[in-house]
């Protein structure tokens with residue numbers, strides 16, 4: 001028996017969905033696939049595609065993986081679809097019994113955080129984002145479309161569903177806009193620095209205030225926001241960052257800084273900006289190159305499309321990309337969930353593990369289970 005049968009995956013998920021406070025759109029069918037390639041060549045491949053004068057919607061939708069050298073997965077959809085309704089307040093019916101395998105085990109994750117802080121102390125990098133994953137398998141059949149409806153209970157997050165090579169799907173509820181280009185205007189909203197929210201309004205406000213006042217979280221955030229600003233600045237005639245604020249999802253606070261700029265050359269396509277930005281220190285580290293090189297050894301796996309980006313490109317050069325966070329990769333044999341946390345000097349391994357646990361709640365609530373595979377308690 002499998003958690004998600006191949007049939008329920010194909011039958012119940014839209015071919016491409018982005019639904020949240022910023023955008024709500026769905027596309028159906030695959031008209032043509034963009035030849036896959038690394039991020040550095042995406043702008044050229046997309047330009048060739050649009051220049052070829054294909055009929056159909058003048059847009060490419062899909063996902064880019066975390067590793068900028070790995071192959072992306074974009075396609076031209078056949079037609080506009082209907083955004084499916086959410087299920088406000090709903091949580092999963094708990095597909096019990098569910099087996100959950102932790103990769104890496106929690107103790108190994110804490111050891112990796114400790115090793116990373118040593119390497120930060122030795123000057124190898126200033127920040128690195130380490131993740132862990134949960135493999136879910138159950139003795140029931142879940143309809144993937146139901147997971148999506150339940151994810152939409154968090155109206156502060158952007159819910160996405162994107163097909164991946166090999167019949168897999170990536171679904172999630174991300175809080176983070178990586179990049180949007182609308183004409184000459186560009187926007188980004190980097191997040192970094194996190195705290196659990198509380199059901200008690202006073203404790204919840206206190207958690208947000210403590211996050212805003214935390215030296216460790218401000219440093220962690222500052223590295224991400226500054227890198228985004230510094231990377232976009234050469235493309236812009238004007239660019240500005242708003243004040244850093246606590247940004248909520250249903251279960252988490254994050255420190256966020258809105259950035260808005262105006263392109264120097266309005267012909268700079270969204271894909272070129274994406275190639276310059278990804279991966280930011282919100283998901284990778286700073287400086288980027290040594291953090292990227294250290295990640296496979298510290299995490300022990302390939303992230304695939306987790307912490308990559310999901311979004312679209314238009315023939316006009318406009319486009320919009322969200323970070324693929326709070327997500328699960330669904331396949332015919334089960335689901336794999338991912339969550340990461342930024343490590344800087346002074347990071348505590350147990351606190352980083354707790355932060356990843358809090359980030360898993362977004363997806364786990366859709367399945368109705370906790371990290372051990374038991375029914376989720378009502379307080380979660």
Ligand SMILES: C=C(O[C@@H]1C=C(C(=O)O)C=C[C@H]1O)C(=O)O
Pocket residue numbers: 129131176191192193194254282283307325326338339340341342343359
């Ligand atoms: C890496 C994740 O989230 C990112 C890391 C954050 C942090 O370290 O505080 C906050 C928001 C995201 O930019 C994740 O959700 O897996």
